[in-house]
Amino acid sequence: MSTSEQRLLLGVDDEEVLQNLIDLAQVGDDISLPKKVLEGIGCVLSIYASLVILLNHERSKGWVRAPNRAPLFQGKCAMSLMTSGNRKDLENVARYLLSERYR
Template identity: 80%
Template sequence: MTASEQCQLLEVDDEKVLQDWKERARAGEQISLPNDVLEGIGCVLSVYASLVILLDHDRSKGWVRAPNRAPLFEGKCAMSLMTSGNRKDLENVARYLLSERYR
């Protein structure tokens, strides 16, 4: 995932801010993140966990970028929906995958 996509997923306006958070986390420093960023991280982790359960690693990478026929996606790939700038779209992808897990 590109740095730009990471920022879009977490609704962070500045790539430098995200990079700083990652460097500080790797250094073991304590970081205080805004609630909306934490919510975005939770959604991303939910998507990741669902993909790990539903698909093998190689297929999961492809799934995120492949066009999808499910009504939610309207032929778009999950990544384009998740990075639309609307948190609800990211939440909807996470919910969709959860529903697929329990189908």
């Protein structure tokens, strides 16, 4: 995943800020994350968990970049929707996958 995709998924506007957060986390420093970053992390973890349950780790990697016929995606891949810059789109992908888990 590109740095740009990471920033969009987490809601971090600046690449330098993202790298600083990563560096602090890697050395074990306490960090305070903005609410929008925590929400982004929550959505990404939900998406990941759903994909591993529905598919498996290997297939889930391909799913996020494959075209999808479900109405939510309109033929686009999930990654393009998740990184649209609109947090609702990321949340909608998480909800879609949760609904698929319980279908």
